[in-house]
Amino acid sequence: MTDSAKPTLLVIDGHSLAYRAFYALPVDNFSTKDGQHTNGIYGFLSMLVNLVKAEKPTHLAVAFDTSRESFRTREYTEYKANRSESPAEFKGQIPLLQECLGAMNIPVLLKPDFEADDILATLATQGAAAGYNVLVCSGDRDTIQLVNDDVTLLYPNVQGVSQLKRYDREAVIERYGVPPEQYPDIAALVGETSDNLPGVPKVGEKTAVKWLKQYGSLQELIDNADKVTGVVGGNLREHLDDVRRNRKLNRLLTDVELALGPDELAVNPIDAQAVREIFARLEFRALLPRVLEATGADQATSDAASAPAVAMPATTEPTGADLQAWLEAATAEVGLTVLTERGLPQRLGLATSDSAIEAAWDAEASAVLIPWLVSDAPKIMNDAKAQVKALRRADVVLGGLAFDTLIAGWLLRPSFPDKTLGHLVERFLDETLPEADPSQLVPETEGATPGQLSWFTVRVAEALRADMPDSVTTVLTDIEVPSLLVLADMELAGVAVSHDELSAFSAELGTRADSIAQQAFTTIGREVNLGSPKQLQEVLFEDLQLPKTRKTKTGYSTDAAGLADLQRTNPHPFLDLLLQHREATKLRQIIESLDTAIGADNRIHTTYVQTGSQTGRLSSTDPNLQNIPVRNEESRRIRAAFQVGNGYETLLTADYSQIEMRIMAHLSEDPGLIEAFNSGEDLHRFVGARVFGVDPSEVTAAMRTKVKAMSYGLVYGLSAFGLSKQLRIEQSEAKQLMLEYFARFGAVRDYLRSSVEQAKIDGYTETIFGRRRPFPDLSSPNRVLRENAERAALNAPIQGSAADIMKIALFHIHDELRAQGLASRVLMQIHDELVIEVAPGEWDAAEQIVRTRMGDAASLTVPLDVQIGRGANWDEAAH
């Protein structure tokens, strides 16, 4: 009988329940795009949510085995020895499940040398003694012995974990015919095949119960074994040692020393943000709301919002001399928030760690604020770029920017999805930023004022600084913040794009696409949506009976590479028309998106997302100007529509040639590669000559293609398999090519190997300038995850160093153009290329600045080569 006034302690055997879930749910339906299986985790958490909702435990813990070894295996080496290795698909799931539980603030209990059931037994015993209703949830029958008036067992039925059967004292007696404390006696007699504990031959549950009833206890039975009649009696006498051993081993320990006792297992609010993150990683979606609901986290967050851990200062609104006085008193860094309206400043919030003020952006206040804003007085902002732009539109050039919390958070953890100050407040302060509910006309909770936002920003910065290694702080101060100010200018400047040229091209492509579609329909005798992979699969693999291509999640691939392969082996007019249609519609789509992005000033203003990559690169959105087609003649018409703007003379493009291979040469110190770059010879020709043992003049186009693919592939962690596929050569030939390559450029291989090894030790990689990227998966037991992490870790220092170098060059160029009073300006950055708009008469000066600043942005053991082009449009300016 449960007493509702008592607290409820729920203790769960994590391993056994997750294992049950693993077999109950189809493994194929539960895996991430990285190949991590998640069915056991999902099933366990799903069961847990149901359990929490139904039982409403006040105290909760999950216990795990630490390994297969325990005091039992030492006592009896055969114990569980028949258990086969758990499937590879299951193994990696336990650590991830423990991570989930961590995020949910549910204690995970482990004790080396003991099994999870011993932990459950100990907690159940302590809990019952301390006045709890105890619920034990386990898939191991041995836990039946724990049931008593205070302890109930929840046992999964054969179907899996969705149904749990409740065993209280009565239910055990009904099912097994003996009280719970006698169940181990039955088990000892019968034996437990799954634990490799043989019992008495021919004795099953029925006989065991009969004997126990007859003799009263196992001890009595053993003492009177000679009185037991029949064949089974003989068997019993022969196996008495087994029975004694079984009974010894199946007794659960109730006095394991644990780090936490029942009273310390009180249910805590979950870390909603952490749960979101890990669920995102595991690609769980439906589960999140269920978890939040069951744990009351959706409620908890709004409660926390009204009660931050540290009291917010009230925001005052000083004016005139008072405002002046506040600014003069704030000698330390000041948090700054510029509230904007349609891209212009509206209100400003300023704060130190104990004071917050705000001011409307009007003539009176700005007269006092502008000198402070443009001064070197140090300022801390969150996601400063948009605010810097707003100020600049008001002709205020912000000075003294010392710290950007959003960028700092990203530098510390580039993989985290933090996008707002609210996220940072949760993660780094463990508090909740008050936010008005936008769905309510009159929100119940008030959002933070700009002054309070600045106050939070200052405090988040303080927390971030404490976590930031020096090298990361240097990257923030010396690379990211200066870049931010330049990116703001670039976005404001935009790039002139001709609507007329784009729309003419778009119309042409539209007509062409329609005509191609009609022809394609004729060849197959029906009309389908050529943009639908699903319908295309029907046409290709059912109607036309073409051989199957690469498998995808939903069927077979219809991508360009696959279609080209099909065309080679099974030529069909439809295939070629489809490819042409794809090309025309894709181009048209890119053109349309660019066209709609052209502003009233005839220019496109992209947004560079400074925190948009894990490596340090920028990304570009709305629209993305970093993926404008270039690889074929026709598509370059799009680039031709990017033109020099009014008041300017020409476009200058500048790009680093082979910057990643140069960084590879620098980092690996490979003498051959260094010589290649110092020789002035074409890189791939030089490498080809070495690899194939010929004179550079004898390197054929085919040889050059091969070493080029090899060189680039190295930077990405390419395998012989991948190389053979890329070059359409035999895997053996690819392997041979790699061997020859490394025979000549061995230091490259050594560097790549050692850099991954170092990353495994450190847990992160580092660029030349100290930018870090953590790689927790390098130590994952899951091979797919681990090998993916290894390739990414191999690439990160190279791609990241290139990104660092380009950012340094970018702001050096910008700053020097300004310093020399030139009007020429940087418009675009495409990873290793810059596009600059040159004002009349400034070509020579601008070219000089660009060449010099890109060339000396970093001092490597090989020179940084810069290619410059000039033209009235982007296509012409390409060299």
Next chain:
DNA sequence: CAGCACACGTA
């Protein structure tokens, strides 16, 4: 209507 899968553009 949101989110997924696919396909494809760039460095």
Next chain:
DNA sequence: CGTACGTGTGCTGT
């Protein structure tokens, strides 16, 4: 079974 991105389309599930 090669890294890093963003976007548009079709389609499915809420």
